[in-house]
Amino acid sequence: MATTEQTALLPQRALPSKPSFRSFLSSFWPITFIAFGGPQAHVALFHETFVASPAEQTPKVPQSTFLELYALAQSLPGPGSTQLATSLGATFGGISGAIITFLIWHLPGFFVMTFAGVWFHSHLHDPSSLPLVQRVTQYAIGLISAAYAFVLIAAFKIVGTACADDNLKMAIALLSMFIAVVIPPASSSWVFILLLVAGGLAYFAYSTLRPAQSDRQEQSDTIPEWDCNLSQTTGIILLLICAVTTVIVAALPSSQLGYKMLKIFWRIGLCVFGGGIIVVPMLMNEIVESGLLPSSVFLAGFGLFGCVPGPMFNIAPFLGAAIVPLKGAFFGSLGLFGPGILLQLGLLPFWERIRRIKSAQIILQGTNSAASGLILAGVWMLLKRTMVGPTAFALTCTAAAATVVYRVPPAYNIVAHGVVGFLLVALNVGGPFSEN
Numbered sequence: 472m473a474t475t476e477q478t479a480l481l482p483q484r485a486l487p488s489k490p491s492f493r494s495f496l497s498s499f500w501p502i503t504f505i506a507f508g509g510p511q512a513h514v515a516l517f518h519e520t521f522v523a524s525p526a527e528q529t530p531k532v533p534q535s536t537f538l539e540l541y542a543l544a545q546s547l548p549g550p551g552s553t554q555l556a557t558s559l560g561a562t563f564g565g566i567s568g569a570i571i572t573f574l575i576w577h578l579p580g581f582f583v584m585t586f587a588g589v590w591f592h593s594h595l596h597d598p599s600s601l602p603l604v605q606r607v608t609q610y611a612i613g614l615i616s617a618a619y620a621f622v623l624i625a626a627f628k629i630v631g632t633a634c635a636d637d638n639l640k641m642a643i644a645l646l647s648m649f650i651a652v653v654i655p656p657a658s659s660s661w662v663f664i665l666l667l668v669a670g671g672l673a674y675f676a677y678s679t680l681r682p683a684q685s686d687r688q689e690q691s692d693t694i695p696e697w698d699c700n701l702s703q704t705t706g707i708i709l710l711l712i713c714a715v716t717t718v719i720v721a722a723l724p725s726s727q728l729g730y731k732m733l734k735i736f737w738r739i740g741l742c743v744f745g746g747g748i749i750v751v752p753m754l755m756n757e758i759v760e761s762g763l764l765p766s767s768v769f770l771a772g773f774g775l776f777g778c779v780p781g782p783m784f785n786i787a788p789f790l791g792a793a794i795v796p797l798k799g800a801f802f803g804s805l806g807l808f809g810p811g812i813l814l815q816l817g818l819l820p821f822w823e824r825i826r827r828i829k830s831a832q833i834i835l836q837g838t839n840s841a842a843s844g845l846i847l848a849g850v851w852m853l854l855k856r857t858m859v860g861p862t863a864f865a866l867t868c869t870a871a872a873a874t875v876v877y878r879v880p881p882a883y884n885i886v887a888h889g890v891v892g893f894l895l896v897a898l899n900v901g902g903p904f905s906e907n
Contacts (some may be wrong), residue, residue, distance in 0.1 A: 490530030492564030492571075498529045499560070500575050505885045506780040507611075507618040511846055513552035513782070514541060515625030516881060521559060523628070530563060534632055539835055542842040543822055548741050549811010550784040553577065557812055558699070558819060565700040569816055577808065580781030581788050585800040587775055588792025591768050609904040611778040612859075613866050613892020617885040619857040620870035626847045633843040639676050640840040643669045647844025652851050673837025699819040709817035713810055717741065720806070729798045732791055736806025754790065763794050784808055862901030866892055 498520055506513050520529060522537050532540075544554035553576060560572025634640040647669060720737045723730040735757050759766045772789040779785065784807045791803025825831050857863055870888050873879040879887075896904050 490563060492568045495530045495563035499572060503576055503579055504780055505881060507614045510552040510783060511622045512618040514846060515621035517555060518625050518629060519881060532562060538633055538839040538842055542838040544815060545842050545845055547811060547814050550782050550808060553782045553808065554811055554815040558815060561700050561816060561819060566705055573812060576781065580779045580785035581804060583779045584785045584789040585792045588789040588800060589796045591793045592796050610893050610896050612863055612896060612904045614885060614889040615857055616863045616866035616892065617870035617888035620867045622850055623871055624874055626850050629846055630843045633839045640836065643672060643837055643840040644844035647841040648847040651845055651848030669837040669841035673833060677833045701816065701820045703820045706817045706820040709813050713813035713817065729795050729802055732795060732799050733802040733806050736787055736803050737810065740807045740810040758790055768793055859905055860901060860903040862895050862904060
């Protein structure tokens with residue numbers, strides 16, 4: 472049974488002290504304007520805001536719940552950080568809260584990337600477009616470096632919390648990180664298998680190899696009360712919508728370019744596990760190798776993403792608009808985001824019940840450890856793209872120190888380093904400022 476202190480922190484429908492969706496939204500919407508750096512950085516921002524923040528007015532979720540929601544998102548296809556955000560929105564506001572949270576999270580980047588995609592569509596044969604985008608990316612080096620600092624902090628903080636002093640959990644996290652770093656991003660199906668193996672390993676170790684410790688662990692671990700604010704009926708309806716839409720999309724004629732784009736993006740949205748950077752090679756294979764767009768435009772959109780806050784899956788409206796303006800942007804977003812969001816929200820009501828089964832609790836300890844290892848792997852995945860020169864390294868270090876030592880709020884931290892990075896690029900000090 473949860474303690475009084477725990478109960479006061481958790482969102483529960485039955486308690487008058489439950490934080491309102493409005494209070495959640497007031498803390499969430501500023502993140503949409505500083506969420507640079509990709510999914511790992513986004514998870515870091517969510518964790519810092521809704522788990523680790525000392526601010527009393529900020530609504531909180533338990534560390535274990537946060538990790539479980541993240542693990543569920545990682546084991547399902549789709550945009551991991553967006554699925555986590557919508558799950559948090561549902562926790563405080565039900566299905567309407569999930570929808571509002573998704574729109575606030577998605578739309579700023581959607582409009583920017585759609586505009587850019589339309590512009591590229593009209594300048595596909597203009598050689599001056601790519602240097603312009605590359606230059607904009609260079610001037611954003613401070614924003615990207617500061618976002619990477621949040622990845623570093625979150626990775627080690629979450630790993631430390633999820634694994635605590637348990638050597639087995641730490642081994643699972645390190646194995647998860649090792650596999651994620653070594654296996655090529657295009658091999659995306661490993662994520663789901665990895666989480667299953669990690670959970671099974673934890674269950675086997677605790678229940679078979681160390682049964683006495685397992686019993687003590689089950690007795691001592693209190694699963695915090697958590698209300699996902701979604702009924703099982705709602706979950707079933709969402710899962711049915713996903714299944715029916717998949718059938719309808721598969722039956723659409725590929726002869727129309729707009730429908731063809733929807734089929735491509737929906738298919739990728741259904742099979743891309745791990746999200747984020749993993750979706751890039753899949754998109755490149757479907758869009759560039761098939762001749763729908765030249766690789767130069769695709770890479771320009773990928774570079775532009777670093778200058779735009781929000782989910783990495785917002786590259787979909789860029790690619791869609793560059794091929795079929797406006798209609799392509801809508802179909803691209805619907806296809807890439809739709810399956811994962813429907814699956815995540817559809818499974819949440821059942822996930823709440825499953826997580827309270829004792830054997831499931833032990834398995835979840837393994838999946839939580841594996842999920843923390845995936846965040847640690849994000850350190851390397853982003854390192855290759857962000858540490859391009861002395862300025863990037865210096866800004867990352869100072870941004871990390873500003874957060875850890877001086878407790879500078881994330882928004883001020885990112886904006887300040889964005890300004891400093893802009894000035895250093897303008898003065899040509901500390902280059903190179905982008906990948907060669």
